[in-house]
Amino acid sequence: MSTKAKLARNIRPLAEYRNEAHRCIRCGMCRMTNPDFVASHKYSDNCPRGTRHMFESFFGSGIYEIARALTADPPELEINDRLKQIIWTCTTCGNCQDTCNAIKGLEPTNTMMALREFLIKQGVSPFKEHEGLIKSIINYDNPWLSPRTTRGKWARKLKDLEIKDASKEKVEVLYFPGCNASYVAEMNPVAEATAKILKLAGVDFGILGNNERCCGSTAFRVGAVNWFEDYKKKNIEQLNSLGIKTMVTACAGCHSTFSHSYAEDLDFEVVHIIEYVERMIKEGKLEFKNELGMKVTYHDPCHIGRYSGIYDPPRTVLQALPGVEFKEMERIRHYSWCCGSGGGVKPAYGDFALWTAHQRLEEAREVAGANTVVSCCPFCEINLGDAAKTVGMEVMDLLVLVDRALGD
Numbered sequence: 097m098s099t100k101a102k103l104a105r106n107i108r109p110l111a112e113y114r115n116e117a118h119r120c121i122r123c124g125m126c127r128m129t130n131p132d133f134v135a136s137h138k139y140s141d142n143c144p145r146g147t148r149h150m151f152e153s154f155f156g157s158g159i160y161e162i163a164r165a166l167t168a169d170p171p172e173l174e175i176n177d178r179l180k181q182i183i184w185t186c187t188t189c190g191n192c193q194d195t196c197n198a199i200k201g202l203e204p205t206n207t208m209m210a211l212r213e214f215l216i217k218q219g220v221s222p223f224k225e226h227e228g229l230i231k232s233i234i235n236y237d238n239p240w241l242s243p244r245t246t247r248g249k250w251a252r253k254l255k256d257l258e259i260k261d262a263s264k265e266k267v268e269v270l271y272f273p274g275c276n277a278s279y280v281a282e283m284n285p286v287a288e289a290t291a292k293i294l295k296l297a298g299v300d301f302g303i304l305g306n307n308e309r310c311c312g313s314t315a316f317r318v319g320a321v322n323w324f325e326d327y328k329k330k331n332i333e334q335l336n337s338l339g340i341k342t343m344v345t346a347c348a349g350c351h352s353t354f355s356h357s358y359a360e361d362l363d364f365e366v367v368h369i370i371e372y373v374e375r376m377i378k379e380g381k382l383e384f385k386n387e388l389g390m391k392v393t394y395h396d397p398c399h400i401g402r403y404s405g406i407y408d409p410p411r412t413v414l415q416a417l418p419g420v421e422f423k424e425m426e427r428i429r430h431y432s433w434c435c436g437s438g439g440g441v442k443p444a445y446g447d448f449a450l451w452t453a454h455q456r457l458e459e460a461r462e463v464a465g466a467n468t469v470v471s472c473c474p475f476c477e478i479n480l481g482d483a484a485k486t487v488g489m490e491v492m493d494l495l496v497l498v499d500r501a502l503g504d
């Protein structure tokens with residue numbers, strides 16, 4: 097059974113998860129990949145923070161025990177820095193929940209989200225790095241302290257494409273690049289490639305440019321849920337006023353946030369660009385001319401994989417690219433190892449995020465024999481990319497490969 101419909105959707109109050117805590121039988125299944133799918137012991141671990149720290153409290157079962165102890169009357173746990181570390185090193189990757197939900201029907205990842213919300217409501221601050229991200233979204237509508245006036249800069253380089261301004265003229269499809277592809281220089285090529293592909297396929301699309309606002313994902317994942325609920329209202333108002341049929345995004349975080357946390361309030365479909373590219377290939381709208389001559393493996397981002405069940409489209413697209421030799425790693429699809437960046441982990445625990453990424457790169461090289469890891473999420477690509485620089489590997493976005501294979 098897949099938990100995709102349950103991850104991040106309808107996160108309930110912590111008291112409800114507390115009432116389920118007794119159903120955790122300490123079976124330990126949330127510590128490892130489903131045994132039916134394990135190819136080797138070396139790559140059977142599934143939980144980054146548990147594997148790193150090897151204490152019960154860092155695994156899915158520990159989440160339930162912490163939820164129970166914190167909501168006891170009187171509380172049985174002191175809120176200190178160690179507890180904060182346990183709670184905020186979870187990448188919210190959903191791996192424990194995917195396994196546990198299938199056998200016990202429990203939701204350890206959602207319980208972790210409820211724990212964070214519970215603590216923040218009690219005045220327990222997340223880390224200064226998280227506070228900085230939230231303040232930046234309040235002041236600049238992005239987590240990177242970058243001015244609003246530079247959000248659409250990437251598109252100004254592509255004058256020939258005559259990309260429409262969706263806030264001024266009606267378009268069928270809105271391309272929402274998100275904060276990473278808009279502001280982070282090494283991620284700009286993702287936005288550029290996406291726009292070029294949409295143009296080439298003849299899609300009637302536009303962007304919001306400097307009027308685009310953060311989806312709020314980072315704040316939501318660290319637990320600032322009340323704040324997020326308030327912030328998203330303006331986004332809903334703006335996006336619904338555009339009259340679009342479809343929103344496409346090339347960011348797994350934006351996709352997950354819009355399709356789970358906004359979905360009921362939006363008047364249009366939200367599609368990850370790789371699903372859209374798959375559709376366009378099947379409809380004969382994209383024709384590949386260039387041989388790429390590459391050997392690659394694919395990293396499933398948690399937020400389009402476990403959270404949204406998008407496993408086949410990236411693989412179909414990769415296999416359609418001429419001259420690409422594609423080999424899988426061991427931990428794939430539902431059981432993919434997280435990149436280490438999510439849940440606000442990278443800004444607060446950068447070393448741990450990089451350790452997690454290195455585990456993935458080792459698997460890519462050892463199992464798939466690939467020096468190039470392809471993915472579909474700027475968050476994954478930034479973290480895996482930072483680790484890759486130190487071991488002579490490279491990380492690429494699938495859209496950039498699609499653009500190269502299409503040629504000019």
Ligand code: SF4
Pocket residue numbers: 119120121122123124125126127156157160195196200202204
């Ligand atoms: S959280 Fe689920 S998978 Fe983990 S020990 Fe408890 S029952 Fe088993």
Ligand code: SF4
Pocket residue numbers: 142143144145146154155156185186187188189190191192193204205208
């Ligand atoms: S969501 Fe991921 S990092 Fe968090 S406890 Fe579960 S498996 Fe571990």
